[in-house]
Amino acid sequence: xxxxxxxxxxxxxxxxxxxxxxxxxxxxxxxxxxxxxxxxxxxxxxxxxxxxxxxxxxxxxxxxxxxxxxxxxxxxxxxxxxxxxxxxxxxxxxxxxxxxxxxxxxxxxxxxxxxxxxxxxxxxxxxxxxxxxxxxxxxxxxxxxxxxxxxxxxxxxxxxxxxxxxxxxxxxxxxxxxxxxxxxxxxxxxxxxxxxxxxxxxxxxxxxxxxxxxxxxxxxxxxxxxxxxxxxxxxxxxxxxxxxxxxxxxxxxxxxxxxxxxxxxxxxxxxxxxxxxxxxxxxxxxxxxxxxxxxxxxxxxxxxxxxxxxxxxxxxxxxxxxxxxxxxxxxxxxxxxxxxxxxxxxxxxxxxxxxxxxxxxxxxxxxxxxxxxxxxxxxxxxxxxxxxxxxxxxxxxxxxxxxxxxxxxxxxxxxxxxxxxxxxxxxxxxxxxxxxxxxxxxxxxxxxxxxxxxxxxxxxxxxxxxxxxxxxxxxxxxxxxxxxx
Numbered sequence: 001x002x003x004x005x006x007x008x009x010x011x012x013x014x015x016x017x018x019x020x021x022x023x024x025x026x027x028x029x030x031x032x033x034x035x036x037x038x039x040x041x042x043x044x045x046x047x048x049x050x051x052x053x054x055x056x057x058x059x060x061x062x063x064x065x066x067x068x069x070x071x072x073x074x075x076x077x078x079x080x081x082x083x084x085x086x087x088x089x090x091x092x093x094x095x096x097x098x099x100x101x102x103x104x105x106x107x108x109x110x111x112x113x114x115x116x117x118x119x120x121x122x123x124x125x126x127x128x129x130x131x132x133x134x135x136x137x138x139x140x141x142x143x144x145x146x147x148x149x150x151x152x153x154x155x156x157x158x159x160x161x162x163x164x165x166x167x168x169x170x171x172x173x174x175x176x177x178x179x180x181x182x183x184x185x186x187x188x189x190x191x192x193x194x195x196x197x198x199x200x201x202x203x204x205x206x207x208x209x210x211x212x213x214x215x216x217x218x219x220x221x222x223x224x225x226x227x228x229x230x231x232x233x234x235x236x237x238x239x240x241x242x243x244x245x246x247x248x249x250x251x252x253x254x255x256x257x258x259x260x261x262x263x264x265x266x267x268x269x270x271x272x273x274x275x276x277x278x279x280x281x282x283x284x285x286x287x288x289x290x291x292x293x294x295x296x297x298x299x300x301x302x303x304x305x306x307x308x309x310x311x312x313x314x315x316x317x318x319x320x321x322x323x324x325x326x327x328x329x330x331x332x333x334x335x336x337x338x339x340x341x342x343x344x345x346x347x348x349x350x351x352x353x354x355x356x357x358x359x360x361x362x363x364x365x366x367x368x369x370x371x372x373x374x375x376x377x378x379x380x381x382x383x384x385x386x387x388x389x390x391x392x393x394x395x396x397x398x399x400x401x402x403x404x405x406x407x408x409x410x411x412x413x414x415x416x417x418x419x420x421x422x423x424x425x426x427x428x429x430x431x432x433x434x435x436x437x438x439x440x441x442x443x444x445x446x447x448x449x450x451x452x453x454x455x456x457x458x459x460x461x462x463x464x465x466x467x468x469x470x471x472x473x474x475x476x477x478x479x480x481x482x483x484x485x
Contacts, residue, residue, distance in 0.1 A: 007078055007080070009454075010081070011084075012160060012161070013039060013084075013085065018035065018036040021070070024459075024478065029479035034062055034065045039051075048106055050088065063228055078466050079462040081243070081246035081458050083161055083250045089160065091206075096166070099155045100145070100150050102163070105141075108140060120199050126289075127285050128188075130180075130296030132290070132294065157174075162248065168220055168221065169220065173208050173210070173245065174209065175210075175213060180249070180296075184196065184207065187283040187285060192210065217244060219243065246465075254453040256299070256300045256457035256460060257454070262278075262279070265422070266408045268423070268424040268438070269307075269426050270426045273310070275305075276310055277411045284414050288414060292410050294306055308411070311403075315363060320336055323370070341433055344397065357403070358400055370392055374392065394433075397431070397434045401441050404441075420445075423446075425448075
């Protein structure tokens, strides 16, 4: 490789979004987070929604900043790709306008699940789609929207990263890794399960054509180019930018950065949510896998991501937000987090009566998280002692580590893989007491990083798509040369 190759990764998370400029050189992959922005839900007509207008504006601001940096170096951006969390979607009419604001998955209606079960049983749905039954799943949200009359006229359903790709290029499609989170994709064929959709009352016309990760989506539209500053004389020569369907589900991008199927590596992707499992050659669609809470999602290069969806740093972040609001003075969440984690590290291992289930239903909603965790601890462990803030942080981390351990043991049993190493990625991999506790309870070596695995996977897929590398493994190994995590 004799020249630099520049790509832009847009990574939309449930709490924040970011735009990362990635540059492949002979030395490896250089990452530059050019823009980070908060993702704060809004309430519209009493319904919790994503502020898609603001998120897309911030996305364009980040892309424009990245382009400016590349142009200043005399280079060109060779691709843009978007990844995000799963299940949520926008409905667009024939003119491309949103039929309804994009709902937040936390606004899902659990009562819809029972309605769906009357049409398609849980066991049958899992045997086809491999997706764990959760009220937030796209299939249930679509039933809700159908009952509300929002599907009249057969609008196109675009999952969040596919919606961004449409706004950038005008191209409608559904990339398979993100489509596999919907509960509507047949895991055996990799195609929409149209018969299940019809029985659920979801018209097939609402499901866009499927595309593979690494496929070209088109180039940025003239109106987008204008908003990106292409009218500037320095940028005008740059021209429209190719947009690539990457592994649009952030989990698939993260797995693409760290492992191949059946390589003996268990993966913990720990952010707001934690996904724990492994990459396999084929889905595991047994009743045993269903009953133990594992979901199957499409990965890159025909692989399957077999994971259990657990609570991640959500509990800790909610506690920190509560405590910062209670404290006088200008202390930030980051400052309080650092102080409390430092105390946990200094005090060593847990001395509490036990741990809690971090996925307990009482901990799903926001608000007074410290109080609800303390109540659950008292009920679970029959311990009436008052828990300090340090106690609560230690309890959260120990409980998370125990849930990781149980999931890794089950993933090994269900897939037949023998794990020799754990790779922990995402923001949770930077919480050293959590890493240490996970190492203790699992008895396995825990390799952390890259913390930016999702962006790295996104960038590697783009580089393969345009022919800089012939395989994803080759791109991944090149990226690791500059992995400083």
